[in-house]
Amino acid sequence: MEAIEKIVEQLNQQSELERQQxxxxxMTRIDQSYQAELQEIEVDHQKRLEKKLAELxxxxxxxxxxxxVSQKQVILNHKQAILERIFSEAIMEMEKLPLEEQQEFAANALSKLQLSGEVIFSAGEKSAGIFNEPWLDRQNEVLAYQLVSGDSISGQAGFLLDKAGVQYNFLYQSIVREVQSRESYQFAQQLFE
Known part of the structure; x- marks a missing residue:
């Protein structure tokens, strides 16, 4: 019986050894599988993290x-408003010039024009008292052409000439807007640099 017990014991030991193996x-397979899955999860997590970081x-x-762009637009709009205010103030300053200076400006402008015959002279409503009939008469004495008084131009200062449908615009607002369209870039550079 001892031999059977030894065989059973050897079988138990062998069985225990096989069970342990x-x-x-x-355990090694499970650990390797776990490590592989963990590494795969970490790689996937890293990829998602990098993708999210790139999106951010x-x-x-x-x-x-x-x-x-928004800040630049706000600054540009502000600069344009400043320039617009400057040009609007220039118009008002021209309108406020003393009578003699406005008459001298007009006389100089009229003397430079190469016209003949009758020319319709329409004063702006704001300048009607400056460019009146006595002033027109004085101009007609020195000009090579004749100024004929026309209708006043509502809400404007300065004057407009009309020679057979061709107009010469000396309204202060038009003069300033012409300067503005030609020179506003240079003004902006000088003011805002």
Whole structure:
């Protein structure tokens, strides 16, 4: 009976050894599988993290660019408002010039025109008292052409000439707007640099 007990014991030991080896092999396989899955999860997580970071950087850059454009537009609008105010004030300053200076300006402008015959002279409503009939008579004495009084131009200062449908515009607002269209870029550079 001892021999049977020894065989049973050897079988139990062998069985225990196989069980331990199977357990160790299974634990190693499970651990390797776990490590592989963990590494795969970490790689996937890293990829998603990098993708999200790239999206955030792109979104930040777009927002930053929009903000910069918006700020530049606000600054540009502010500069344009300043320039517009300057040119509007220039018109008002021209309207406020002393009578003699306005008459001298008009006389100089009229003397430079190469016209003949009758020319219709329409004073702006704001300048009607400055460019009156006695002033027109004095101009007609020195000009090579004849000024004929026309209708006043509502809400304007300065004057307008009409020679057979061709108009020569000396309304202060038009003069300043002409200067503005030609020179506003240079004014802006001088003012805002």
């Amino acid at each position: 199977l357990k160790s092999a299974e 950087k792109k979104s930040y850059k777009q927002s930053s660019n929009r903000l910069n």
